[in-house]
Amino acid sequence: xxxxxxxxxxxxxxxxxxxxxxxxxxxxxxxxxxxxxxxxxxxxxxxxxxxxxxxxxxxxxxxxxxxxxxxxxxxxxxxxxxxxxxxxxxxxxxxxxxxxxxxxxxxxxxxxxxxxxxxxxxxxxxxxxxxxxxxxxxxxxxxxxxxxxxxxxxxxxxxxxxxxxxxxxxxxxxxxxxxxxxxxxxxxxxx
Numbered sequence: 584x585x586x587x588x589x590x591x592x593x594x595x596x597x598x599x600x601x602x603x604x605x606x607x608x609x610x611x612x613x614x615x616x617x618x619x620x621x622x623x624x625x626x627x628x629x630x631x632x633x634x635x636x637x638x639x640x641x642x643x644x645x646x647x648x649x650x651x652x653x654x655x656x657x658x659x660x661x662x663x664x665x666x667x668x669x670x671x672x673x674x675x676x677x678x679x680x681x682x683x684x685x686x687x688x689x690x691x692x693x694x695x696x697x698x699x700x701x702x703x704x705x706x707x708x709x710x711x712x713x714x715x716x717x718x719x720x721x722x723x724x725x726x727x728x729x730x731x732x733x734x735x736x737x738x739x740x741x742x743x744x745x746x747x748x749x750x751x752x753x754x755x756x757x758x759x760x761x762x763x764x765x766x767x768x769x770x771x772x773x774x
Contacts, residue, residue: 586717592773593721599697600729601759601766606697610730611755619684620734624727626670626685628720630692631701634663635719638702639712659702667692697726733762 599605606627613623638659646652671689674682682689692698701722705715736758745754 586713588773589714590717590721590724593718594725594728595766596769596771596773598725598729598766598769599700599722600726601763602770603700604763605700606695606726609691609695610726610733611752611759612691613685614730614734614737614755616684617731617734617738619681620730621727622681623685623689624723624730626674626689627692627695627697627726628723630663630666630670631698631719631723631726632716634659634666634698635702635705635715636712637662637666639705639710639715642706643712655706656699656703659699663692663698663702697722729762729766733759736762 593599597603600607600610609623609627614620641658641662642652642655646655646658667690670692671682674685674689701719702715705718708714708718710718737755740754740758749757
């Protein structure tokens with residue numbers, strides 16, 4: 584039961600994008616079209632889950648045992664960068680159109696603060712391996728939910744008559760702020 588609550592907490596109550604404000608760059612940049620948003624969300628889920636599993640093993644089995652815990656941020660960044668490169672190579676071979684539609688935002692997953700934030704939260708909270716993976720998967724699903732909802736809103740706004748001063752980026756930021764307020768309504772639901 585605790586794992587389910589951990590998952591729901593990471594996905595909805597403490598949504599990385601809308602309540603912790605992590606991963607905003609790709610959230611705003613890729614959310615113009617629903618198709619690219621789904622792809623980016625799935626890539627983030629994959630990288631978050633895999634990086635949390637790998638970083639937990641490296642941290643507990645290598646860094647802690649050798650007394651090199653202070654190198655955790657460097658190790659985590661290297662692991663995340665390697666995983667993103669693997670995803671990038673895979674997408675380039677399997678789906679060149681998807682690879683080109685994600686553009687510069689796919690390599691930016693390496694520096695996405697949601698990814699490094701999740702692995703650091705896992706470490707700081709002292710999560711076990713399974714808790715780390717469940718938390719990261721929940722955070723990734725939360726990112727996916729947020730970016731897909733936001734892409735749907737942005738596509739609908741494009742067809743609306745928006746005042747000239749608010750067209751484009753300003754109305755996107757206002758919409759993201761309103762989504763954030765809505766998700767903050769879940770605060771305190773799960774402790």
